[in-house]
Amino acid sequence: MPLVILTGYPCSGLSHRARQLASLLDKAQDELFASTSCPLKSRFKVHVVPSHDASHPRTVYDHARTEKEARGVAYARAKRVLARDSIVILDGMNYIKGWRYQLWCEAKAASTTCCVVHVGTPVDQCVANNDSRLRQTAQQPQLNDKPTTTAEGAPAEDDEEPYPPDLLNNLIFRYEEPSTHSRWDKPLFTVPWSDPEPPVADIFHALTGVQLPSAHTEAEESQISNLAETLASSTISETASIATGTRTVGRGGGVSTRPKVVQHQATAQAAATDPSALYAMEKRTSSIVAALRTFTQSHPSAEAALAQSSNNKGISITVPDASIPVFIPAHVATAGTTNELAGAGGILTLPRLQRLRRQWISLNRAYIGHGHGVGQGGLTADQIGDAFVRFLNADLSGEANENVAA
Template identity: 75%
Template sequence: MPLVILTGYPCSGLTYRAKQLASLIEKAQDEIFASSESSSPVTLKSRYKVHVVPSHDGSHPRTVYDHARTEKEARGVAYARAKRALTRDSIVLLDGMNYIKGWRYQLWCETKAAGTTCCVVHVGTPIDQCVANNDARLKRQAQTGDPESPETASSAPGEVQFTDDEEPYPSDLLNNLIFRYEEPSTHSRWDKPLFTVPWEDKEPPVADIFQALTGVLPSAETSTDTPVSGLTESLASSTLSEAASTTTTGRAFGRGQSLRPKIIPHQATVQAVATDSGALYAMEKRTSAIVTAVRTFTQSSSSAEEALAQSIDSRGIAIDVPGASIPILVPAHLATTGTTDELAGAGGILALPKLQRLRRQWITLNRQYIGHGHGAGTGGLSDDQIPDAFVRFLNSNISGEDADA
C-alpha cells in the first residue's frame, strides 16, 4: 500500500518515468524472491501489486487546467483512484504533475491515515526540454491530426529516449503551468523522502525508492549501471541516512535489511473514536432528575431553618438525590445568610432558576467534550458517573469553590 507521488513540469516525461519505475519495481521483486542468499531474515512477506494511476484520461484531458473547477474535478478523480488502489499489498504510483504542495500534503495525510509509507519522485526535466517536448507533440498533432500517434523523442544524442504518445498542451497553458509549479522541498515533511531523477538519467534510483517504501533493500544488480548525478546521489543518501536515524542505530545497509520508517499517525489523520449516541440524552435525563429531586425537597422544607433542624448531617442541609452516592450539601453558614429564608424563593440558595442555570452550564461543558470525539472508553463519563459528577459540580458552586466536573 505504499504511495509514490510523481511530480514535475508538464511534458517532463512523467508518464514514461511512472511506467519505467513500475517495471523496475516488478524486476526488483523478482530478484528478491528469486534470490535464496540473505544475510538478514528481514525480507518481503508477500509480493506487491504495482498500480500506475493516471491523472488524465479521455474525460479529463490536459485542458482541464484552464479552469479551477475542471482542474479540481480531475484531481478528485485521481484522488479517488489512488485511494481505492491503496491496499495492503499494493504499491501505487500516482502519475501526473502533482504541482500543488497542498495537494501533495493531502496525499501524504491519506497515506498516514492508511498507516503506510509515501515518497516523492521529482522528474527534474529542464524547462527548455519540456517546451521542446510539447512543441514536438504540437507539430506531430498538426501533421497527423492524431495527438496520440507515437513518436520517439530525444533532446540530444546520448540522452534518454522514450516513446512519446501523450497529448500536447496549448502553449499558453504550458507556460502558465510552469509558472504555477511548486517544487518539492526536503524542508517539507510531506515531500520526504524525495528522489530527483534528472532528464539525463536512464533509470531512477529504484533500489533506494523501493527501500524507502518497503524497508527492504533489493540486490545491487537491481540498480542501474549508469552513474547517478551528484544531486540525486546526495538526496538519496540523505534520505536513507534520515530513515536509518529514525528507525535504528548503527545498522549497515545490506540486501534484505529493513529500514522502513515507523508510521506515526497524528491528529489530522487519526479518526476520532465514535461517541455513544445516547450520551447527551443520558446527561439531560439524569441531571433533570436531580434538579427535580431538589425541587421536591424545597417544597417539603421551604424554610432554611426548618431544613437545618431536620438534617442529620452536622455540616448543613444534606439532600439525597437519585443515582448519586453523595448528597447535595448546603453548608449551615450559607443556608442562614441568604437574602431570604426560603430555600427556593427568589434569591434563595436553591432557587429553581439558579439550579437550571447550573445544569445548563454543566451540560454545555460536557457537550463540548463529547463533540470532540470523546465518549465511552476514552475518559468520558459513563451513565453511572453522571449523577456524582453533577452533584460535585453543584456542591462546589453552592459553597463558592472552584468547580471540578
C-alpha cells in the same frame, strides 16, 4: 500499501517515469524473492493511478472547477486501490503543496508510508517536449516526429496529449516545488531528465524498510559490517537504536531506518459514539435538577433544612442516578440575601440550576460515549450522574469561582 506521489512540471515525462518506476519496483521484488532470505512475506501489487483520462483531459487546468473535479477523481482512484499489499503510484503534476499534504494525510490515516518523487526536468526541455507533441498532433495520422531531446531510456515515441502553449506557461508559473523542509514532502527523491532510471533501491527502502540485495557493493557491505561491529561493542548503540525507532530486517543483517507510521488526531478516525449518549446526558441531568427542585419545595427554608440535616456541616441532598449526594455547606446555604433555598437570591433557584446544567452539558458534550479522539477515554452513561453532582458541588461550595478568579 505505500503511496508514491510524482510531481514535476507539465511535459516533464511524468507518465514515462511512473511506468518506469512501476516496472522497476516489480523487478526489485523479483530480486528479493529470488534471494536466499527474503524479508517480505508477500508481493506488493503496483498500481499506477493516472490523473487524466478521456473525461478529464489536460485542458481541465483552464478552470478551477474542472481542475478540482479532476483532482477529486484522482484522489478517489488512489484511495480505492490503497491496500495492505499494494504500492500506489499517483501519476500527475501534483503541483499544489496543499494537494500533496492532503495525499500525505490520507497515507497517514491508512498507517502507511509515503514518498515524493520529483521529476526534475528543466523548463526549456518541458517546452520542447510540448512543442513536439503539438507538431505530432498537427501531423496526424503521420506520427513520425520525435521529441527534440530525449534522455537515455526515455520513450522512443511520445504519444501524450499536449498542452496549449498559454496553459503550459501558466502551469509552470503556478508550480510549487517540493521541499525537504515540509514534512509531507519527505522523503524526497529527485530524478533529473538525464538520469536513465529513478533511484528505485532508495525509494523501495524508504517505502518498505527493506534493502535490495544489489543496493550495496562489496566495499559498502564491508563498511556496514565494520560499523555494525563498532556499534555492537558500544553500550550507547542499543539506546540510540531504540530512540530512533530502527529495526532489523532479515536481509544480510541490514538495518532499516524506516519510521513506524503513527496516526495523529487529525487523521485518526474517532471511535463511534453511542447515538443515545446525548439523550442519556440530558435525561440524567434533568432528573437531578428535578430532585433538587422537589427538595426545595419540601424544605423551603435554609435554616429548617440545616436543622433536619444529619450532617451539621451542611445540607446533604440525595439525588437519583448518582452515588454521591449534592452537598451545600452551611455557610453557603445561609449566605444568600434570603432564607429561602429556591427564592430570589437563594442558593438553589431554578434558573441557576438550569444554567449550571446547560454549562456542564456544553463542556462535556464531546466526551460523552468515548467520542473524543483515540485513547483519551470518555464519559459513559453510568458516570454522568456522579460527574454532574461533582460539578454542582464545586459550584455550590464556591470552589469554581475561586478557580476562575485564580
